[in-house]
Amino acid sequence: MKVLITGAAGFIGSHLCELLVNKQEVEKVTGIDCFIGPTPAALKEDNIKPLNHHDKFKLIKDNLLTMKLENVVAEADVVYHLAAIPGVRSSWGEKFSEYTDHNILATQRLLEACKDTKIEKFVYASTSSIYGEMEGRVGEDHMPSPLSPYGITKLGGEHLCRVYQQFYQIPTVILRYFTVYGPRQRPDMAFNRFIHQLIRGEPLTVYGDGMQTRDFTYINDCARATAAVIKKDNMIGETINIGGKERSSVLEIISSLEEISGKKAKLVFLNQPSGEPRHTWADISRAKTLLQYNPLTTLQDGLEQEYQYFLTRYRDGSL
16 A cells, blocks of 8 residues: 655654554555745654655655646555644734645645545545534534634635545545644644743743643544554545543643643743634544544653653754
């Protein structure tokens, strides 16, 4: 089996590549990444470094908006489309055009390249941000109501997948990720910021009152669920939540990081940014049924792994 992964040098993409190259049934993994976004290019180079000399992996440094896609897609049995411009806060204002280009137009170009091929699955990475503000556990059948331009562009990508499946029979599977964390997490995400600020002895910047809660998904659990799509039958047309083992408030996360680090944090509270829901909580019963997905990593263990990863980077002088 040959696999194509867009966004291969990103946080989730690099972990997925590492997982798939070690699967016996996978013959080749081709990654595409244009090294833009909130993660600096140097960090993306570090993300992908362990794969540079793997005989089953090939990286193409190019942009989905401009590159010729037909030939590379024609060689794939499964396409994972993880490439996107992420982030709620930066999606407002003049940067919105970057989101429409990389999250909608790039998705449409990739689907166009796939429509005359015989790929087995097209897996689209979506987000819990498409749901908006919900109460309690959120199932995939809840009506989407995104609160941010970012969420709107990712929902737009979902709709593109569905119409290309309807009219061109592209075998689409949509995965909605809930706040993924762990080693290599993007610099703009909260855990990354908190750990860096703790290590440097700086105040931790908290948006809002810190009582907002998230369903946190550890990166290894997320990658396992994503990789599992390859081998599962009866997946085409499905939309599946990928959530974590437990959820927590931001202030509870900070308390855990204080315990892990042995440091007392000073908090600075900032205004709650537009577009972020108060709470997220994934109903993952569909993932359990279709993917036999069961998140394994506790939040405390996952935070410990992320803290140790960034502590090592700091000691190496590369933070």
